[in-house]
């Protein structure tokens with residue numbers, strides 16, 4: 001008697017524990033007798049579907065109506081294959097409740113057969129997995145929203161999840177990526193060693209940037225290899241440990257860094273050059289002055305020398321004057337810098353001053369200068385004047401023999417400043433030399449043809465640059481030269 005009551009007590013306890021467990025895990029149990037098509041549901045099943053045990057009649061048809069239409073086929077296929085011999089059903093589906101809300105369910109079931117192998121009963125569970133599905137959706141949405149390509153791999157290095165950024169970056173479709181090993185997106189030469197790195201990471205998985213101190217690269221489907229930055233994080237999931245990799249294409253960043261490095265080198269080189277030009281020209285001036293002074297003294301006593309000696313002195317004097325011009329040009333060049341004060345300048349005014357100053361040359365050469373309306377802008381006044389002066393006097397100087405210079409000066413607004421143009425009908429410049437004429441001491445003619453130092457356009461380039469602008473020329477030999485330069489106004 002004692003044992004029977006003990007056994008009953010044990011059974012009741014067991015039932016109670018089972019009830020608690022199924023309730024906590026939202027797990028409903030059902031039993032379908034196929035011979036007479038009747039269902040037995042436990043209380044949890046009614047709860048899951050929000051149905052009343054006393055009024056709801058469970059049949060295959062009433063249940064079928066509660067399955068989300070898109071999942072019906074999947075459900076029927078699962079049943080069919082279980083009945084046809086697979087004996088097990090394992091599928092996720094959506095149930096539609098009477099209030100039209102949707103619950104995500106996971107069904108696990110087993111088919112029982114009679115001695116002839118005919119299915120007679122299916123017993124199974126339904127579990128409410130809505131919160132997992134929602135969490136999963138949220139995770140996938142977050143993954144999609146990530147600015148980087150995200151790839152999640154399992155311990156075997158097989159890609160399990162990717163976002164669309166990963167598809168874009170590596171040019172593989174989601175289907176091609178998922179199921180492949182992560183080495184698919186690595187350059188061939190790096191694949192073997194990566195397998196070792198991968199094993200090492202899974203042994204000590206901590207969130208960290210990958211390949212610290214080394215330049216990492218990845219490979220697109222097209223074979224193109226490009227630099228990347230990768231950070232790795234371990235994720236513990238129900239299917240074991242996963243690793244998420246956030247991959248960023250850093251091609252642009254590397255290009256910018258290298259351009260900045262180039263600029264820094266150029267800037268320091270040009271500073272050195274300025275200092276050298278200043279020191280050299282400054283120190284050269286003194287001995288030159290001495291030479292010029294002595295030539296002046298000799299000139300005062302030239303009656304003491306014969307004609308030939310006088311001619312020699314004359315040549316020395318001309319060379320010394322030329323040298324003085326060169327030195328002054330170099331000094332000007334080295335003094336041009338950004339440290340001056342920007343002022344609001346009317347460029348029409350500057351041009352009128354220059355034309356007045358060049359009046360003698362203009363009259364003697366018969367030059368015709370047309371000035372279209374020019375802007376008022378913020379600039380370094382002396383420098384801007386020097387720039388126009390050089391370009392206008394060159395336009396007159398490099399005229400064709402027997403052709404009067406016709407020069408047009410104009411300006412137009414560009415994105416972030418002004419673009420000026422000085423057009424002439426002179427000798428023109430061969431395309432081959434159109435870049436090099438802006439370098440220091442570059443001349444295309446000897447002094448007997450056209451006088452000069454080769455410093456003017458180097459100065460012009462420097463002046464345009466200290467205004468954040470640029471200078472260039474378009475020209476056709478024997479027809480015209482059109483010098484353009486820009487002065488940026490936005491940056492000031």
Ligand code: ADP
Nearest residue numbers: 394395398437443444452453454455456457481
């Ligand atoms: P410079 O005028 O003292 O020779 P620049 O630096 O001003 O030196 O000019 C460099 C060279 O560019 C000139 O020697 C000349 O060959 C060419 N050049 C400059 N401006 C013109 C122009 N308007 N037409 C044709 N050639 C030009």
